[in-house]
Amino acid sequence: MPADQEPQTLADAHEVLWRTRPNRDAHPSKWAAFYRHRAQVYAATAKIDLRHRHEATQCAGLEMRKALDIEHRLSSQGDGA
Template identity: 55%
Template sequence: MAEAHEVLWRRRPAHDAAPAEWAAFHRRSAEVYAAAAKVDVPNRQEASQYAVFAIRRAREIEHRLNPDGDDE
């Protein structure tokens, strides 16, 4: 888990980055944490929770960018 946190921290977008960049970051974070949950048995529950949080955050941002859900 510590390694996942560190890698993602280094790849965080700038605070004022575009929302789409933040959404992509959170989606990637969810992937990293889901992968960590598979291999880091002692921290599986924590990693899974981080993955769920990250995907929710990505979806919130994406919904704000496209509230009608159009795929244009």
């Protein structure tokens, strides 16, 4: 699948998103942005790949929860906690 094309299936989304994964030692804010982007891609894919819409919607929710968890930890660190 070309890099500039939006995923049309859940399998395409998995493939495209795997290639954009940050390095293991990337800053947590980079990981949070990555998970937010994944959530957006999976949500968009759920509207296109109707056969896998429930699974793609679930993936979107999981990725958003990961992003929110990281963001919560980052904001807690910023508060001196």
